[in-house]
Amino acid sequence: MTGTFLDLPPWAALAAATVLGACCGSFSNVLIHRLPRNLGVVKGRSFCPQCGKQIAWFDNVPVLSWALLGGKCRHCSARIPARYPLVELAGAACAAVGVLRFDYGPEGWGAALLLLLLVNVALIDWEHMIIPHTLTVVGMVAGLALAAVGAGPGLDRAILGLLVGAGVVLAVSWGWKLARGMMGMGFGDVMLMGMVGAFLGPWAVPAVIFGGALAGTVWALAAGRGRLEGTAKLPFGTFLAGAAAVVLLGGNELAAWYLGRF
Numbered sequence: 001m002t003g004t005f006l007d008l009p010p011w012a013a014l015a016a017a018t019v020l021g022a023c024c025g026s027f028s029n030v031l032i033h034r035l036p037r038n039l040g041v042v043k044g045r046s047f048c049p050q051c052g053k054q055i056a057w058f059d060n061v062p063v064l065s066w067a068l069l070g071g072k073c074r075h076c077s078a079r080i081p082a083r084y085p086l087v088e089l090a091g092a093a094c095a096a097v098g099v100l101r102f103d104y105g106p107e108g109w110g111a112a113l114l115l116l117l118l119v120n121v122a123l124i125d126w127e128h129m130i131i132p133h134t135l136t137v138v139g140m141v142a143g144l145a146l147a148a149v150g151a152g153p154g155l156d157r158a159i160l161g162l163l164v165g166a167g168v169v170l171a172v173s174w175g176w177k178l179a180r181g182m183m184g185m186g187f188g189d190v191m192l193m194g195m196v197g198a199f200l201g202p203w204a205v206p207a208v209i210f211g212g213a214l215a216g217t218v219w220a221l222a223a224g225r226g227r228l229e230g231t232a233k234l235p236f237g238t239f240l241a242g243a244a245a246v247v248l249l250g251g252n253e254l255a256a257w258y259l260g261r262f
């Protein structure tokens with residue numbers, strides 16, 4: 001550890017980062033619910049979808065409120081799915097993992113942001129089979145901006161990574177369409193890999209696509225009991241997002257292990 005956060009002692013810095021991550025996870029719940037439904041994400045307070053009552057700030061504290069209310073709305077007792085506190089916990093974990101792995105600088109906060117974006121993409125694509133461009137465009141801009149201030153691969157390689165990531169998926173999806181007469185990957189996947197390339201650089205792109213394709217194929221085989229049916233309905237972005245998280249956190253170690261086998 002070379003730095004800290006707001007000159008706090010290490011334990012307090014980690015606690016602050018974790019709380020910040022949980023709040024971002026809380027906002028992620030809003031994004032995950034509203035983005036695929038084309039609802040605005042900035043305007044409008046949170047309200048219970050069952051009774052329509054506005055949710056007070058003290059009932060909207062990440063994780064704690066859900067636990068204290070027993071997973072139910074204060075007014076109408078409608079169940080609040082466990083996904084909400086779980087996404088808040090995931091946000092906390094993204095921030096903690098980012099700063100613990102890469103320290104309290106552009107590198108660590110950038111990693112935390114990328115992980116959180118990947119959680120959003122993975123859950124939305126799994127449920128709705130779309131990847132909102134709002135997330136990936138914001139991610140591309142953030143990835144380039146962070147690279148410009150010294151995080152990740154540096155600005156020139158971040159730009160190259162964005163182009164390679166988007167370009168490779170575009171080429172693969174066109175080739176797939178020509179070969180099979182159907183779309184294996186959509187434009188959402190093109191944008192997702194552009195974002196991943198902007199954060200991780202061009203060399204991460206083939207590793208993420210390979211990992212995502214491998215995981216997706218294994219999942220499809222398991223779901224189809226050995227037959228590759230219905231792969232057109234695979235939420236490929238979810239698997240790409242998982243692979244991107246693995247490459248972000250363990251890419252160097254994986255590459256060293258793989259190359260060491262020869």
Ligand SMILES: [Zn+2]
Binds near residue numbers: 052
């Ligand atoms: Zn309610």
